[in-house]
Amino acid sequence: MFLSKTPVSLRPQILFSSDSFPNSKINPNPNPNGLLLKPLRVQPITASTAPPPTPAQTRVDILAESLPFIQRFRGKTIVVKYGGAAMKSAALQRNVLSDMVLLSCVGLRLVLVHGGGPEINAWLLRTGHEPRFHNGLRVTDAPTMEVVEMVLAGKINKTLVAEINMLGGTGVGLCGKDARLLTARPSPDSSVLGFVGEVARVDPSVLRPILADGHIPVIASVAADETGQGYNVNADTAAGELAAAVGAEKLILLTDVAGILEDRNDPGSLVKEIDIAGVRRMVEEGKVAGGMIPKVSCCVRSLAQGVRTASIIDGRVPHSLLLEILTDEGAGTMITG
Template sequence: MAFVMKCGGSTLAALPDAFFGDLRDLQESGAQPVIVHGGGPAINETLGQLGIESRFEGGLRVTDEPTLEVVEMVLAGRINKQIVRRLQQSGAKALGLSGTDGRLIEAKPVANADVVGLVGDVTGVNAELIQGIVALGYLPVIAPIGIDAAGQRYNINADTAAGAVASHLGVATMIVVTDVPGIMRTVDGEKQVLPQVSFAQIEAMIASGEIYGGMIPKVRAAMACLTGDVREVLIVDGAAPRVLSRAVNEGNLGTRIVRE
């Protein structure tokens, strides 16, 4: 069974070795994991070192050509290979790819490209390439850079890319690995993880202040993954023991975000 996992680069870097061992065990048991990763904090850090300002509009990184050079260098280079190395150290077989390799992620400019620059929307995913890599026994690790027919590269939001990859692979559930156990609600003075929420419930909790601060972008990012065939997104804490095995085989942890 194939499943798509989305994780931020900084979250992945902080995960224990046991998480990668769990991925190896899943791969060896016949599951077919596909990873799509981000790397926002590492991109910000590198841009800062180079004296390039980080700017955002509506949650999207304003991307000119110099910024895109750094985005590709950090995502497809440093972060991607770091993940591949950790997987291989755990005994898994992994192969790192950028969305430009084999036209893996085809893209076009986003609607407000005049404001955000070289940011892309996904128009196609080379699912056959992903399936071929999986058939060879490798775990694909995908950096969200897109390309169009003319060869222009695009910076693609990792959540958008992950949702598109999952949808083109026909995966119904996507797992978003974060550093929180799920969406929390205070009940009788105690914080509890909500097992399932809808878009309407999330918006109401943001409006009431129950979902606040850094949790808002995490939840909105997970919602952005619900595209095409993806019916639900599961938010889990990557540091929890055997979290992926339990998510894939049992499913009774974290928070499921479902489309109405």
């Protein structure tokens, strides 16, 4: 959406050459597998090989066209759930966070709720624990809960906050345990799922001064019950309940699919906009199934509690947040009440 001029790099680009330094005394074939490795030729990247900058007029036209959308959302709260494929790529992660900093700079109040399933899986495997799931939810025994807290409330949260700060925003790291932001209760399937919790209560008091100051709260989806026992809370569910509690204008779930599809096997059958009744019909018909059911359920629940719109968008698309908020086109499926 917002494009900037890319500076031309004058650093040399290193290329393999079959005829470079033919008289070198260095062994030209040190690889025992027979791959011929020779010294390298240097080819500088110049203005002629770099991508052309976006014309200045185009950039200001884009900014001008964004004005109605900025006016619509300025001062409004938008809760973004971040996870899935958008967290696997460093480039996409920077896109997401730079989008949030940009939107914060023009007056939107952003709340970022994050998961971290792939990273949790990796850490569990390192510690000799096989990740297990039941009905799309992570089975969380005591050792798994320790890993969940370490990864979500520690490593990932701190990384996201640091990146936001580096991009010029102000991130504030939190988890559901902080200031009783989220109070959990055991899942009805706790006998199978272990320390997987539902959201029993939300106290957004700690968020209000953070948002009023233009900062971005970054919230890990772990919480505790009344006794202090920690629980792993589904990040989609946590985001939906937080959106309702802060009176958000919009809930956005960043995921690794295009959105809700009329035909699950046809990416071209994206449903751009649908109401609650339509979503329920698609669930009954089996068109929404598997991991999409918890996502649409939390969207429907947040809408029922006063959130204006909820969107499931494709986090694999660069700057999908800007496409969703600052254009008519959007970047996925928007659900309305």
